[in-house]
Amino acid sequence: MISASVGTIGTMVKKAVIPAAGLGTRMLPAAKAVPKEMLPIVDRPTIQYVVDECASTGVNDILLVTSKDKRALEDHFDRHRELEQRLASGGKQALLDSVNELMSRVRIHAVRQQEQRGLGDAVLCAREHVGNEPFLCLLGDAVFSGEPRPAQQLVDVHHELGGSVIGLEEVPLEKVSRYGVIAGKEIRPGVWKIQSLVEKPRPEDAPSRLVIAARYVLSPGVFDCLERTRPGVGGEIQLTDALRTLLETEPVHGVVLGAKRHDIGNPADWLKTNLVFAKARPEVWALLEATVRGLLTRAADVDVVRSPDIL
Ligand code: UTP
Numbered sequence: 001m002i003s004a005s006v007g008t009i010g011t012m013v014k015k016a017v018i019p020a021a022g023l024g025t026r027m028l029p030a031a032k033a034v035p036k037e038m039l040p041i042v043d044r045p046t047i048q049y050v051v052d053e054c055a056s057t058g059v060n061d062i063l064l065v066t067s068k069d070k071r072a073l074e075d076h077f078d079r080h081r082e083l084e085q086r087l088a089s090g091g092k093q094a095l096l097d098s099v100n101e102l103m104s105r106v107r108i109h110a111v112r113q114q115e116q117r118g119l120g121d122a123v124l125c126a127r128e129h130v131g132n133e134p135f136l137c138l139l140g141d142a143v144f145s146g147e148p149r150p151a152q153q154l155v156d157v158h159h160e161l162g163g164s165v166i167g168l169e170e171v172p173l174e175k176v177s178r179y180g181v182i183a184g185k186e187i188r189p190g191v192w193k194i195q196s197l198v199e200k201p202r203p204e205d206a207p208s209r210l211v212i213a214a215r216y217v218l219s220p221g222v223f224d225c226l227e228r229t230r231p232g233v234g235g236e237i238q239l240t241d242a243l244r245t246l247l248e249t250e251p252v253h254g255v256v257l258g259a260k261r262h263d264i265g266n267p268a269d270w271l272k273t274n275l276v277f278a279k280a281r282p283e284v285w286a287l288l289e290a291t292v293r294g295l296l297t298r299a300a301d302v303d304v305v306r307s308p309d310i311l
Contacts, residue, residue: 010159010161010217011162013059013133013136013158013217015129016061016151017136018047018065019065019122019137020035021065021113023116026265026266027267033069035072036264037073037141041143042277043284047064047140050143053138053144053149055105057152059155060106060107061109062109064109065110065111065123065126066112067116074110077106077108113125118235118238119237120242121236132220134163134164135217136154136216136218137216137217137218138214141264142215143261143262144262146258146259147258150259154217157217158217161253164246164250164252164253166194167212167214168182168210168211168213169257172209173209176206176209177200179200179213181199181206182197191255193253194252194253195247197212199232210256214263219246221246222243228242228245229241
């Protein structure tokens with residue numbers, strides 16, 4: 001648990017919420033029966049990296065927002081006695097640790113979003129579990145490489161300034177229409193006092209190139225705002241719209257994240273993320289490097305399985 005030391009403004013952040021109930025249509029057909037958050041990055045499901053980010057920040061009470069079709073997310077963090085016994089008796093301690101070590105550091109809870117009405121609605125499902133405290137919110141389909149880890153960076157700024165803190169990333173203008181975009185005033189390098197937010201604007205309407213990057217510390221005041229939020233872009237209840245309402249009564253800050261964001265919500269980004277994380281694992285990269293270099297330099301010699309639509 002992270003404790004706020006004397007002289008800090010924000011309160012302790014003890015809980016994290018991971019919305020992971022979305023339909024994942026951009027990852028179909030892969031995500032039809034397997035939740036996209038369960039798709040692997042190298043050798044472990046995406047959700048495991050997200051939970052590990054919370055645990056490394058000392059926030060170990062974690063609520064997964066799932067749906068009736070996404071039981072695998074909860075199951076992944078449940079004990080599997082038979083598997084454990086097999087691995088232990090087979091002397092496969094490293095594999096056993098890869099399954100159990102993280103689980104020993106966290107308490108995983110789950111709540112179901114009944115209907116996929118958008119990210120804002122998913123966050124609202126966490127109200128009862130979270131109560132009247134600030135909480136971390138980490139989207140289950142985005143991971144980060146590098147330091148500092150976003151959850152830690154946001155918690156640190158929350159302790160210093162209080163209130164809600166949004167992770168930000170600067171993107172090229174042509175990409176702003178994929179994200180929530182902020183307008184604000186930079187109060188020191190990388191830290192912004194947010195004045196407005198807009199979800200998925202056209203590039204010509206975007207107030208900046210600073211976009212919301214899948215990580216937040218949210219004040220509990222956001223729940224009342226979400227209750228009042230009507231469907232917005234795409235007919236979904238947008239968290240960004242609720243945060244714009246929150247701004248009317250509470251300060252909201254943004255901090256440019258030092259780590260690099262990687263999405264797994266569409267096939268090309270999922271593959272890119274796998275390559276980036278594979279390269280960071282010498283034992284894996286040693287087995288892959290020749291193939292990757294071969295694809296780049298000897299394209300005509302490499303067997304290519306042609307797949308019509310996806311890439
Ligand atoms: P996305 O915006 O990627 O939406 O959600 P999606 O519905 O999962 O995917 P597409 O657009 O159909 O391909 C960002 C995060 O918010 C969660 C998702 O699971 C993902 O981790 N989410 C989204 C919910 O929990 N509930 C929702 O209703 C929507």
